[in-house]
Amino acid sequence: MKLYYRPGACSMAVHLLLEDLGVDYEAIAVSDEVLASDEYKKTNPRNQVPSLATEDGLLTESVAIMLYLSDQFGGNLTPPRGTWEHGQMMMMLMFMASQEHPAFAINMRPFRWTDEESAHAGIKAKAEQNWLACLTRTNGWAEGREWLVGDKMTLADCLAWVHARWGLRCTPKTPDGFPALWALANRVDALPAAQRVMAQEGIKPLA
Numbered sequence: 001m002k003l004y005y006r007p008g009a010c011s012m013a014v015h016l017l018l019e020d021l022g023v024d025y026e027a028i029a030v031s032d033e034v035l036a037s038d039e040y041k042k043t044n045p046r047n048q049v050p051s052l053a054t055e056d057g058l059l060t061e062s063v064a065i066m067l068y069l070s071d072q073f074g075g076n077l078t079p080p081r082g083t084w085e086h087g088q089m090m091m092m093l094m095f096m097a098s099q100e101h102p103a104f105a106i107n108m109r110p111f112r113w114t115d116e117e118s119a120h121a122g123i124k125a126k127a128e129q130n131w132l133a134c135l136t137r138t139n140g141w142a143e144g145r146e147w148l149v150g151d152k153m154t155l156a157d158c159l160a161w162v163h164a165r166w167g168l169r170c171t172p173k174t175p176d177g178f179p180a181l182w183a184l185a186n187r188v189d190a191l192p193a194a195q196r197v198m199a200q201e202g203i204k205p206l207a
């Protein structure tokens with residue numbers, strides 16, 4: 001399998017799962033140039049990461065890739081299907097992927113939502129408000145617990161780790177504004193699998 005990634009992007013959650021599973025894979029860093037190319041559209045039609053190339057074909061969408069890998073290889077990061085814990089994990093993953101992530105993306109690149117330059121600052125500000133509201137919800141889930149779901153780490157923690165790091169680029173930053181989420185991110189960061197992922201991606205550990 002090949003994982004197409006960019007350092008610190010949402011692909012890092014998939015990368016962490018691959019390392020945790022201990023399966024055979026190759027991680028391919030996608031440069032700015034390759035990401036923008038027509039050729040790369042064959043790997044990801046939206047010119048984004050992650051994409052996972054498998055023997056059966058290509059998969060995109062971080063949550064779909066993580067669930068596919070968990071179904072294929074098992075591992076310890078997914079509660080059994082049909083349990084309350086699985087439902088909770090899915091709720092959190094879908095929330096982070098469909099609401100939290102877009103809020104951050106719109107804040108970072110308002111020019112993708114309008115060509116009207118005068119509107120960019122307003123869109124940016126509103127998106128940051130939305131992002132912070134989303135982090136408030138995620139932080140609430142993390143309060144008073146070691147992991148987001150039940151008493152074990154799940155895929156939800158993998159994605160929360162990545163988003164908590166993105167929150168270092170907004171105000172208030174994650175450590176000050178969202179301490180429970182930050183503590184969770186630090187717990188994930190300290191895991192040997194996460195340390196290996198960061199070493200491969202050239203990302204600085206939090207501590």
Ligand SMILES: N[C@@H](CCC(=O)N[C@@H](CS)C(=O)NCC(=O)O)C(=O)O
Nearest residue numbers: 009010047048049050061062063097
């Ligand atoms: N819904 C997609 C979102 C993918 C996405 O937005 N990827 C970002 C990195 S986190 C990306 O490739 N950004 C580069 C770009 O859009 O130019 C998923 O969860 O996989």
